[in-house]
Structures are given as C-alpha cells and as structure tokens.
Amino acid sequence: MTAYRNIAQQLASLIDQRVLSAGDRLPSVRRASRSHRVNPGTVLRAYRDLEAQGVIESRPRSGYYVRRTVPRRTSRGGRKSAPSIARPVDVGDLMVELVAAMRRPHLISLGLDILNPDLLPGEDLRRAAVRAARRSSAAGIIRGLTPGDPELRRLIALRYLDSGAAVGEDEMLIVSGGLEGVILCLRAVTKPGDMIAIETPNAWPQLDAISGMGLAVREIPTDPTQGVDLAALEEEFRAGSVRAYVTTPTFQNPLGFTMADENKRLLAKLAARYKIPVIENDRAGELYFDGPAPRPIKAFDRSGYVLHCGSFATWLAPANKIGWVAAGRYRRAVAKTKILLALNTSAANQAVMIQYLAHERLECHLRRLRAGLALRCEAMVEAMAREFPAGYRVRKPSGGFVLWVELPRYVDSLKLYRLALAKGVSIAPGPMFSAHSEYRNCLRLNFGYASIQEIRQGIHTLAQLIGRASA
Amino acid sequence: MTAYRNIAQQLASLIDQRVLSAGDRLPSVRRASRSHRVNPGTVLRAYRDLEAQGVIESRPRSGYYVRRTVPRRTSRGGRKSAPSIARPVDVGDLMVELVAAMRRPHLISLGLDILNPDLLPGEDLRRAAVRAARRSSAAGIIRGLTPGDPELRRLIALRYLDSGAAVGEDEMLIVSGGLEGVILCLRAVTKPGDMIAIETPNAWPQLDAISGMGLAVREIPTDPTQGVDLAALEEEFRAGSVRAYVTTPTFQNPLGFTMADENKRLLAKLAARYKIPVIENDRAGELYFDGPAPRPIKAFDRSGYVLHCGSFATWLAPANKIGWVAAGRYRRAVAKTKILLALNTSAANQAVMIQYLAHERLECHLRRLRAGLALRCEAMVEAMAREFPAGYRVRKPSGGFVLWVELPRYVDSLKLYRLALAKGVSIAPGPMFSAHSEYRNCLRLNFGYASIQEIRQGIHTLAQLIGRASA
Numbered sequence: 045m046t047a048y049r050n051i052a053q054q055l056a057s058l059i060d061q062r063v064l065s066a067g068d069r070l071p072s073v074r075r076a077s078r079s080h081r082v083n084p085g086t087v088l089r090a091y092r093d094l095e096a097q098g099v100i101e102s103r104p105r106s107g108y109y110v111r112r113t114v115p116r117r118t119s120r121g122g123r124k125s126a127p128s129i130a131r132p133v134d135v136g137d138l139m140v141e142l143v144a145a146m147r148r149p150h151l152i153s154l155g156l157d158i159l160n161p162d163l164l165p166g167e168d169l170r171r172a173a174v175r176a177a178r179r180s181s182a183a184g185i186i187r188g189l190t191p192g193d194p195e196l197r198r199l200i201a202l203r204y205l206d207s208g209a210a211v212g213e214d215e216m217l218i219v220s221g222g223l224e225g226v227i228l229c230l231r232a233v234t235k236p237g238d239m240i241a242i243e244t245p246n247a248w249p250q251l252d253a254i255s256g257m258g259l260a261v262r263e264i265p266t267d268p269t270q271g272v273d274l275a276a277l278e279e280e281f282r283a284g285s286v287r288a289y290v291t292t293p294t295f296q297n298p299l300g301f302t303m304a305d306e307n308k309r310l311l312a313k314l315a316a317r318y319k320i321p322v323i324e325n326d327r328a329g330e331l332y333f334d335g336p337a338p339r340p341i342k343a344f345d346r347s348g349y350v351l352h353c354g355s356f357a358t359w360l361a362p363a364n365k366i367g368w369v370a371a372g373r374y375r376r377a378v379a380k381t382k383i384l385l386a387l388n389t390s391a392a393n394q395a396v397m398i399q400y401l402a403h404e405r406l407e408c409h410l411r412r413l414r415a416g417l418a419l420r421c422e423a424m425v426e427a428m429a430r431e432f433p434a435g436y437r438v439r440k441p442s443g444g445f446v447l448w449v450e451l452p453r454y455v456d457s458l459k460l461y462r463l464a465l466a467k468g469v470s471i472a473p474g475p476m477f478s479a480h481s482e483y484r485n486c487l488r489l490n491f492g493y494a495s496i497q498e499i500r501q502g503i504h505t506l507a508q509l510i511g512r513a514s515a
Numbered sequence: 516m517t518a519y520r521n522i523a524q525q526l527a528s529l530i531d532q533r534v535l536s537a538g539d540r541l542p543s544v545r546r547a548s549r550s551h552r553v554n555p556g557t558v559l560r561a562y563r564d565l566e567a568q569g570v571i572e573s574r575p576r577s578g579y580y581v582r583r584t585v586p587r588r589t590s591r592g593g594r595k596s597a598p599s600i601a602r603p604v605d606v607g608d609l610m611v612e613l614v615a616a617m618r619r620p621h622l623i624s625l626g627l628d629i630l631n632p633d634l635l636p637g638e639d640l641r642r643a644a645v646r647a648a649r650r651s652s653a654a655g656i657i658r659g660l661t662p663g664d665p666e667l668r669r670l671i672a673l674r675y676l677d678s679g680a681a682v683g684e685d686e687m688l689i690v691s692g693g694l695e696g697v698i699l700c701l702r703a704v705t706k707p708g709d710m711i712a713i714e715t716p717n718a719w720p721q722l723d724a725i726s727g728m729g730l731a732v733r734e735i736p737t738d739p740t741q742g743v744d745l746a747a748l749e750e751e752f753r754a755g756s757v758r759a760y761v762t763t764p765t766f767q768n769p770l771g772f773t774m775a776d777e778n779k780r781l782l783a784k785l786a787a788r789y790k791i792p793v794i795e796n797d798r799a800g801e802l803y804f805d806g807p808a809p810r811p812i813k814a815f816d817r818s819g820y821v822l823h824c825g826s827f828a829t830w831l832a833p834a835n836k837i838g839w840v841a842a843g844r845y846r847r848a849v850a851k852t853k854i855l856l857a858l859n860t861s862a863a864n865q866a867v868m869i870q871y872l873a874h875e876r877l878e879c880h881l882r883r884l885r886a887g888l889a890l891r892c893e894a895m896v897e898a899m900a901r902e903f904p905a906g907y908r909v910r911k912p913s914g915g916f917v918l919w920v921e922l923p924r925y926v927d928s929l930k931l932y933r934l935a936l937a938k939g940v941s942i943a944p945g946p947m948f949s950a951h952s953e954y955r956n957c958l959r960l961n962f963g964y965a966s967i968q969e970i971r972q973g974i975h976t977l978a979q980l981i982g983r984a985s986a
Binding site: 078081158173207364365384 | 533536661684708834854859866
C-alpha cells in the first residue's frame with residue numbers, strides 16, 4: 045500500500061472506532077509527518093483524501109477536524125446492539141460473558157458474584173476519597189510500598205480484635221483484592237507441579253488461578269452444609285500428598301455453608317500438627333445475617349500456619365480493590381511474592397481506605413448491608429418455593445450473598461443459562477464451579493445484586509425456562 | 516494456658532505492636548466476652564491483670580483504655596532502628612531488601628527502578644483525583660469492568676496517534692500496572708511448560724513472573740547497544756521452539772539500549788510471518804531525552820501479532836497503578852485472562868487517569884521530566900568518569916532512567932551491594948538480571964530517584980568501595 049493510503053486508512057479506522065470523535069482536531073501535518081516518518085506532502089494527500097470522502101474537514105488557519113456528522117462506513121454499530129450470544133468453548137468464556145452482560149441496561153444479574161454498588165456506602169466512600177485525594181503526597185507512595193501503609197495495616201489489624209484472632213500489624217500485608225491475596229499465598233507456599241487440597245465445588249477464578257500456577261488439585265469430599273470432610277483432609281495431610289489447603293470456611297462460594305467452630309478449631313490444629321499451611325479465603329465472613337458473627341479459622345490459630353485473606357472490595361469498596369493477608373509465619377514469603385508479582389498495591393486506594401476506616405461508619409454500613417441481604421435472601425428462597433417445579437433443593441445460607449440450587453437431574457444448567465440470558469436474566473451454571481465440568485444440574489444464584497422485585501421476576505423467568513432446559 | 520491469660524497476652528501483644536495505641540479504647544467487656552466466647556468475668560480478669568501491669572487503665576463509666584505512657588515490655592523498638600542487613604538466599608530477597616530500604620530516611624536510592632515522585636506532577640494529579648473522587652458513582656464501577664472504562668480506553672488509544680501506530684479503543688485493555696500487562700499477555704498466549712524467548716540480561720520481576728507460570732526461557736544473544744540478534748531470534752521462530760517473545764525494545768531494562776527502527780520493523784514482520792506473538796513491554800518509551808521520539812514495534816505491526824504494554828505507573832502516577840495493553844489479535848484472550856486473574860482494574864484509579872488525561876497537561880509534564888532525566892543522567896555519567904577506577908564501561912542511554920555499568924572482572928557486585936547499602940547507598944547488582952546469576956561484575960543504576968547532589972555523593976561512595984568488593 046502506498047504511504048498516504050496507509051495513513052488515510054489508519055485515521056479512518058480510528059474515526060470509525062470513535063477513538064477520534066466528531067469535532068476532534070487531527071494532528072498537524074507537520075507533527076503527523078514526523079510521527080509517520082514521511083514528508084508533509086504525503087500526510088497532506090492522506091488528509092485531502094479523507095476530506096474528499098467527507099470524513100474530515102479543514103478549517104482555515106486551524107487544521108483538520110473530524111466532521112460533526114461522520115458518514116458510517118460500516119454497519120459495525122448495528123452489530124453491537126443486536127443480542128449476540130457466543131457459544132462458550134470453556135468456562136472462562138462464561139466468566140467473560142457474565143462480565144460483559146453487566147453492561148446490558150435491563151439485565152437481572154443473578155450470575156456474577158458481586159454486590160450491587162447501591163448497597164454500599166457511596167456517600168461516605170466519596171467523602172473519604174475526596175479527603176484522601178486532597179492529602180495525597182509523594183511520601184504516601186513510599187509509605188504504601190509493600191507490605192503496605194503502616195496506618196492501614198494497623199487499622200485492619202484492629203478489626204481482628206472482635207473475631208478473637210490476635211493479628212499484629214507486622215503480620216499484615218496489603219494486596220489488590222481478595223483473589224490476589226489467595227494467589228500470593230499459594231505462590232509463597234508452593235511451586236509449580238505441587239498438589240494442593242481444595243473444596244469442591246469451588247469458585248472458578250480460584251480454580252483457574254490454581255491451574256495457571258501449574259498446581260495439581262486434590263478435591264476433598266465436601267458436605268454442602270458442614271464443609272469438607274476433615275478426616276479425609278487429615279489423611280492427605282498425614283500422607284504428605286498436599287502442600288497446602290485452600291478453603292472458604294465461612295459462607296463458602298458457591299455452596300454457602302459455614303464450618304462449625306469446633307471444626308475450624310480442629311482444622312487449625314491439623315495445620316499446626318502436620319505443618320501444612322491453610323489458606324483461608326474469607327471474603328464474605330462479615331456478611332452474617334442469621335446468627336452470631338462467625339469466627340475465622342485464624343481465630344483458632346496459635347502456630348501461624350493459617351494465612352487469612354480478606355478484602356474490602358467484596359463488601360465495601362469495589363472501586364478501590366483493597367484486600368489484605370494476615371499470613372502468620374509465612375508473612376515474609378508472601379510479602380516477597382507480592383513485591384515480585386506487582387511491586388506494591390495502589391497507594392491512592394490505600395489512602396482512601398485509611399480515611400474511610402478512621403472517620404466513617406463501617407459498622408453502621410455492615411449492619412445495614414446484612415439486613416438488606418437477609419431480606420433479599422428471604423425473597424429469593426420464597427420466590428423459588430412459589431415458582432420452581434418440585435424436585436429442586438436449596439439451602440438458605442446464614443450469610444454471604446450467593447446460594448446453591450440443585451435442580452432435578454434432567455436439567456442442564458448450561459442450557460438454562462443460555463435461555464435465561466436471552467430473556468435478560470444471568471445465572472452461574474454449575475459446571476463453572478468444577479475442574480471437571482460436574483454439577484450440570486446445579487446453579488449458583490447471587491441475591492446481592494438485583495433488587496427484590498428483580499429477584500422475583502428473575503426467579504419467575506427461570507421457573508418458566510427450567511422445563512425447556514432438559515439435558 | 517487459662518482463658519484469661521490467653522486474652523491478656525493477646526491484648527498485650529497487640530499493644531506492643533501498636534495495633535492498639537495509647538489512648539485507644541478496648542472492646543467493652545460484654546463485646547469481648549462474645550468475641551472470645553468466654554464469660555464476662557474471664558475478660559474482666561484479663562483486663563484487671565493488664566491494668567495491674569500498668570498497660571491499660573480503667574476510666575469510670577467509660578471503659579478500659581491503653582495507657583498514655585505504655586511501659587515498653589521488650590526491646591523490639593531498638594532492633595528496628597539498628598542497621599540490620601540480612602544475607603540474601605536468592606534474588607527475590609534482594610528485591611525485598613531494596614523495597615524495604617526505600618523507607619530509610621537518608622538512603623541514596625540508585626537501586627529500585629522507580630522514579631522519584633517529586634519528578635511527577637503532584638499538584639495536577641491531586642486536582643484530577645479530587646475531581647474524580649467528587650464524581651465517583653456506582654455506575655463508574657460497572658463502566659470500569661474489564662476491558663476497562665471506554666473513555667479511558669479512548670483517551671489512551673488517541674495517544675498512539677503520535678507514534679504512528681493505529682490502535683483502536685476495541686483493542687485496548689486497562690490493567691493494574693505494566694507488569695500485570697506482560698503477565699496477562701503471557702498467560703493468554705502460552706501454557707505451563709511452554710518455552711518463550713527473552714533478552715538477556717532482563718528485569719528480575721519479569722524473569723520471576725515467567726518462571727512462576729511454569730514457562731521455560733530461551734535467552735537470545737543480546738547486544739548492549741543494538742538489542743537482540745534478530746537472526747538468532749528468527750532461527751527460534753522458524754524452528755517453532757518458542758511460543759512467544761517478550762521484549763523491551765526501547766530503553767531496555769537494565770541495558771538501556773533502543774532497537775533501531777528498521778529492526779523493529781523487521782521484528783514486526785517476523786512475528787507476522789511465523790505467527791508468533793511479540794509482547795512489547797514499553798514502560799519507558801515516553802522518556803526519550805536525547806534524540807527524537809522512539810517508535811514502538813507496534814507502530815510497524817500490520818497483522819496484530821504485537822501486544823503492546825504501557826503504564827502510567829512508571830512515569831506519571833505510581834499511586835494509581837494504571838497500565839494498558841493493546842493486544843492486537845489477542846485482545847479477547849488477554850481480556851479473558853484479566854477477568855479470571857483479577858476480575859477488573861480499580862475503577863477509582865481509572866477515573867483519576869480519565870480526569871488527568873482529559874484536563875491536565877501531560878505533554879508539559881513529559882517535557883519537564885525528560886529534561887530532568889537528561890540532567891541526572893549526565894551528572895551520573897560525569898561523576899563516574901571523575902571517580903571510578905579505570906576499566907569500567909558505561910553506555911549513556913538516550914532515554915529511560917537506568918544505566919548499566921560493567922565493572923572490571925575482579926569486582927563482585929553482590930559484595931559491592933552489601934558494602935554500599937551499609938553506607939546508605941542502594942544499587943541493583945548484576946545477578947538480579949539473570950536467570951543464572953550471571954553479570955557478577957555489573958550493576959544497574961537508577962538516575963531517576965536521587966537528586967543530582969545525591970547522585971554525585973552516591974557515585975563517590977561507590978567509587979571508594981569498588982576496591983574492597985573484589986570477588
């Protein structure tokens with residue numbers, strides 16, 4: 045292609061993709077000729093070509109501008125608004141689709157496991173962010189280097205007091221969200237090729253992260269109300285077949301169960317006895333709405349073999365993505381992994397969290413959030429009881445924001461997923477939670493995003509589609 | 516241990532670590548008894564015990580407080596301020612030490628490769644952050660989901676115009692810093708066990724990330740002024756022995772070289788001919804101070820085999836950690852990897868970058884920064900010429916903020932590192948940049964952190980120590 049056609053085509057394509065919008069000024073001929081390493085005449089010829097096509101216009105003594113009304117050169121715009129559902133080739137594609145669906149204007153989102161930002165304290169967070177922005181300084185960047193801002197680490201350590209866990213500021217590492225915490229812990233205590241123990245079913249991003257690190261998994265039999273079979277886990281520990289155990293003992297994702305305190309205590313003892321690190325993913329432990337505050341395994345850990353991962357991103361400030369790890373005896377190893385993988389966690393976001401924790405009303409937010417989740421959970425369980433055909437099973441969780449539904453064996457949840465998405469309702473089909481595409485007749489539903497009215501409508505839609513989703 | 520002693524000891528240790536500071540109120544007896552699952556009498560006994568030790572005090576009708584003057588129970592405080600230098604067992608430990616050293620008050624930092632925040636436009640960034648914080652909303656979180664806020668993607672795509680690369684908003688993915696971009700690209704185009712080609716020497720965090728993914732590396736012979744040997748690289752491409760090539764073709768870290776445009780063009784062609792993805796880590800391409808703006812390989816890519824990774828964290832806003840990838844034909848695969856690994860990039864930080872790019876003076880900042888780096892580079896090279904013993908070699912880079920020094924063969928840069936750190940100067944010793952502890956007589960020096968006076972002082976200190984650092 046000649047040089048001028050090349051330049052004209054590049055610009056046209058950028059205008060087409062709206063990188064350059066109507067009214068935007070194009071680079072001057074002189075500047076463009078330097079950028080493209082061509083002489084000014086070539087750029088001018090390209091600009092005149094585009095002008096002739098009606099794509100740009102010249103303004104005397106000012107330069108070339110994208111025309112106010114750009115003739116659409118292709119029908120790309122139309123394609124975007126049409127409801128296009130790609131067939132997934134793997135579970136990762138389902139995650140991509142669930143995220144993309146969040147942007148659809150009238151979607152009833154029961155799929156992706158995030159809370160509705162409207163349930164979060166927007167006004168308090170904004171106030172904290174403005175204060176943090178006003179006070180930002182060069183020193184804050186150095187203070188925020190790994191392991192993280194000392195003040196934030198102190199404020200988080202302070203919150204452990206209520207759970208009965210003794211966690212010092214020294215043990216605390218600030219990370220970018222809950223999953224990063226789990227990944228860093230895993231990298232710190234394993235190497236590629238190692239085997240680790242996990243619950244099944246399990247959250248897909250965690251499964252994917254594990255396989256991406258070249259780790260093999262041993263799935264421990266998991267009871268949907270009690271959690272993993274500790275005898276089976278001890279067998280693995282005793283045999284030395286696993287290097288670590290990753291668990292979500294409180295409001296597990298996707299099953300929703302919570303391990304009893306005596307089992308948590310026993311697990312902490314097993315970790316110490318066999319010297320095997322237990323990585324506790326505690327993203328939703330704060331969201332109890334039926335019964336007393338659950339305690340983390342960390343509360344029973346006296347020997348430092350429990351690595352406790354939490355995150356404000358889940359239930360307070362998703363825009364800031366601040367999480368933490370209380371890594372016990374592995375604190376140095378985990379901090380090192382963080383430095384190598386990401387150097388540090390955003391100092392700006394750390395500063396927002398400091399301002400929020402020091403001056404805003406966290407406990408008040410959590411009380412309100414728990415009450416809201418209790419109502420939504422109730423509404424979802426009731427709607428299912430009213431609308432779903434016989435033969436399904438659901439256990440009402442006592443906290444968190446997801447529940448697990450077993451549908452009759454004949455139902456294919458992947459088909460139900462497709463049908464429901466076409467009707468504007470997203471769900472998370474069972475095979476997303478297994479390394480081997482199991483749980484085909486199961487679903488995970490999020491009751492923490494849609495409104496109560498939407499939840500009822502969504503369950504109604506699902507109920508009508510279940511019959512058509514047979515395997 | 517009895518229950519009350521246990522509680523008293525936990526609290527004492529938290530006070531000792533300053534999680535609870537002088538004047539802080541302890542949890543009420545009722546609340547603490549719930550948290551610890553003991554009766555109130557046990558908590559009261561623990562509190563009275565601590566009161567008797569003079570650690571806390573009771574205030575009538577108010578509760579228990581940490582005493583204003585806490586008797587130091589151990590000598591931990593003293594240990595911290597003493598200059599403690601741990602012996603590293605591996606290169607990762609050196610990174611940890613370099614980061615920790617940043618907090619030392621009078622350190623002359625020539626080691627860690629970050630710019631001094633004082634060289635960045637603090638006031639403009641603060642203004643952008645305040646505006647972004649005021650406008651934050653629930654909708655912003657959804658807009659910021661992967662692949663990232665459309666407005667930010669458009670603003671970044673627009674900046675490519677000047678480089679002669681045609682990058683559309685559709686191709687653009689927002690990530691958390693430059694290294695995350697490279698990691699996501701690698702995960703998208705390889706699987707554990709694959710072999711990839713790299714330059715040598717190479718930046719340690721990148722080497723560590725590669726090995727952490729279970730990838731093997733083929734080190735391509737690299738000329739310190741021209742870059743990799745393209746004939747050798749083509750051999751690997753032709754043989755099909757490597758799945759991808761990761762490169763920093765502009766102001767490479769640590770060597771500082773920039774590939775000639777014709778070589779960049781040839782590399783883009785090789786990628787297309789052999790259909791092998793080239794991951795271009797372009798963290799410092801904007802920081803040219805001697806000669807015209809260099810062009811990225813991406814500017815010569817017509818087939819979408821070049822994945823271009825950039826980051827504002829390096830040269831504009833380290834507190835916000837916003838980077839991006841223009842991933843060509845791999846855009847979907849890379850976006851999917853991002854969703855699985857981290858779901859999204861902080862929406863709050865994306866909003867700050869939008870406000871900065873739309874309303875502040877980026878080009879003005881870059882002009883100032885380039886001029887500042889030119890002066891510092893000059894000062895460092897001059898100081899070395901004046902002070903270093905004969906037999907060293909340094910090539911003055913034409914951009915970026917690091918330079919590579921080869922010292923006489925007898926020098927052990929790890930010893931020099933230890934000696935210099937004890938004298939308050941940090942450097943990055945050569946073995947940090949090799950998968951096999953090579954480059955023992957080499958150093959990387961950062962001229963973008965210390966002031967010109969500190970640079971002169973630091974080089975003076977190094978010059979005096981070189982003689983004592985023989986292998």
